Amino acid sequence: MLDKETLNIYRLLRTADISDALDGIGLQGRFEMNASMRPIMPGITFAGIAHTYEYRVTDKLRDPDGTLSPEAAWVPHAGGAPDEVMVIDARGIRAGMIGGHNTLRFRSKGTVGFVIDGSCRDLGECLAQKMPIFSTTFSGQHATARIVLASENRQINCAGVVVNPGDVIVGDDDGVMVVPRQIAVEIAHRAKPLRDADRAKRRKAYEELGLKLDSTVD
Numbered sequence: 001m002l003d004k005e006t007l008n009i010y011r012l013l014r015t016a017d018i019s020d021a022l023d024g025i026g027l028q029g030r031f032e033m034n035a036s037m038r039p040i041m042p043g044i045t046f047a048g049i050a051h052t053y054e055y056r057v058t059d060k061l062r063d064p065d066g067t068l069s070p071e072a073a074w075v076p077h078a079g080g081a082p083d084e085v086m087v088i089d090a091r092g093i094r095a096g097m098i099g100g101h102n103t104l105r106f107r108s109k110g111t112v113g114f115v116i117d118g119s120c121r122d123l124g125e126c127l128a129q130k131m132p133i134f135s136t137t138f139s140g141q142h143a144t145a146r147i148v149l150a151s152e153n154r155q156i157n158c159a160g161v162v163v164n165p166g167d168v169i170v171g172d173d174d175g176v177m178v179v180p181r182q183i184a185v186e187i188a189h190r191a192k193p194l195r196d197a198d199r200a201k202r203r204k205a206y207e208e209l210g211l212k213l214d215s216t217v218d
Contacts (some may be wrong), residue, residue, distance in 0.1 A: 009188040010047035016159040021191035033159035033176040046113035048085035080109030089156040092137040093145040096121020
């Protein structure tokens with residue numbers, strides 16, 4: 001598990017800083033999720049530890065008498081833990097993986113972010129609750145009788161990037177970056193000086209232009 005000091009460094013970093021640090025050791029373009037993975041609103045930022053889920057479409061929706069097949073029953077992910085980011089590979093399925101209610105439950109347990117290669121449901125409620133959600137699509141459909149859990153806390157592919165449990169996940173307005181746990185400490189310490197140098201240059205430009213300092217430079 002990543003130490004708290006390093007995780008706190010990640011919470012100061014932009015995805016741009018992390019990308020530049022990865023570039024510096026020859027890992028260009030491997031760990032940024034594809035452009036369809038977007039925040040539900042501007043200003044979402046988080047850094048945390050991946051807890052992974054994989055779902056698949058079920059073709060056993062109902063028994064012949066019309067009742068719900070036990071295999072197709074929705075098994076909600078039982079996640080929620082301090083510093084956790086829920087990373088869900090739902091393969092872009094139009095069935096709401098998380099929504100207004102279950103995000104509140106997960107957040108109360110310490111979850112800091114949600115990353116879904118699939119659908120967010122109850123978008124209006126999630127916006128009102130300012131939930132830290134990234135997803136590739138939205139849908140009002142419920143997951144019951146549409147998808148089933150295939151694996152939990154195993155390697156997945158989410159929006160074009162391989163994610164393992166314990167990897168660092170960072171999200172901001174530019175997108176989502178994955179930092180493999182094996183290099184997480186190194187990348188944090190490479191990225192922090194890049195972030196500090198950028199802020200210093202931008203602060204100088206602010207002062208020259210007479211701009212009011214803000215949280216990105218102060």
